[in-house]
Amino acid sequence: MPRKSLVSVVADALLDRIVSGDLDVGAPLPSEAEIGEAYDVSRVTVREALRVLTTQGIVRVTSGIGSVVTPLEDWQSLAAILRYRSARGNDGEVATQLIAVRRMFEAEAAALAAPRLNGAALDELASCVERMRGASGAGDVDAFVEADLRFHDLILRGSGNVFLAALFEPLTRVLAERRAQTSRVPEIQRHAIDEHAAVLAALREGDAVRARAAMEHHMQQTLQDLHTYVLAESD
Template sequence: MESIMPPRRALAEGFAESLVDDIIAGVYPPNSPLPGEQDLADKSGLSRLTVREAVKSLAAKSVLRVEQGRRTFVNDPSEWSPLDPVLLVARSSHNADRVTLPRKLLEARRVVEVAVAGFAAARRRDSHLEQLRSTIEAMEAAHASTEVEAFVQADIRFHQAILAAADNPFITALFQPLEQVLLIGRRQTSAFPEERVHAIEKHRGIYEAIASGDPAAAQSAMAGHMAQTEDDFDSFVVKHGTVLDLLNEQEPPHDPTKRR
């Protein structure tokens, strides 16, 4: 059977991601020139057209800058497109962004999600309340069994249910590019059992406020959750001197509630 070669677009996307990984790893530092197309093609085993397409795509996202008549240079990660999920995930492992980027994400969440909670309280239906209840129950079960990933997924579903209840497609669209980075952030803090307890308590308060139909109470409850999340990030993640790189499947810290 003849092998089917991947289309050039898929090859270019894959090579673009590998270039981003190399940049983050320091192979190509900020403001350094990128090797020429032929050198990159020889090194990767890809065609010059594929390499050119990958470089163009990264230039469009401000990862690279092409100076006419000279060469292609690497931009500092702070200049990269802020709404590209692949780049956000990559930047989350960059030394300069491992703490600052999660903090900025929390700022963005506070600005948007507090208002969203108020909309949800005013517009929620019974189906939304059932979704919120079920996700809290899933969080409780996952915490009891120390299943961090299941806890994180339930946590994300809770906030998605609030977005659905708020019934504003523009706000939902704003959050879509952030989902992957939000997952990373929740994995970082949820690896600690104390933080999971805090999250469950705050989520219950948000649910009760939304269920009561009181927008001001819902906003206050969400603001309290954001403040607690920031405190937990400082107390657990930053205090341990590093941000957990769960994308690389490192072991989370020992959970004293887990039976051996």
């Protein structure tokens, strides 16, 4: 894994302070000199780190004050929002909201992809399902998640709507981490394999209505499994 740049290290460290509540909404960040001293970096590095957070909407520059933390609704980084909500909110609510977002994106993507997918794409989708089966039997969670994510990526890209894949891409990185957690549950793996097979069957028929319904059912099963096998254990 490549080493993170100093700019990323400082930006992440400041975000950690914001997420932990050490720096709250409206609170001014330390001066550039103080940040540089705390992390033993140059002012140029500090400025670049602050620029990263500003670009993501996490901080803003206020005249006479300097950089201050903005309200969460102004943030533009999905990963940062998830870190904040997971640390300072109800993780079950966060997971439920993510599934709701997936439902909106992926059900429509399946409907759009159904009449468009060619034989090669359908064969690759079938390969993903088989890889999920094999990985489940071998207890290989990483391979299971990889095949799962590839299945959904193929459908998004097969929808013919370039905006769907582009908008969903940041969410994919977040979902990869969460899938690695939930996919450790054997029951969830079995349900996921069955649901993916049902979506594939609908796509093979080229039926947009059935494909949308199959993906909707998959998202509902995912939500049910979340509450049954993950959130129930944490209560």
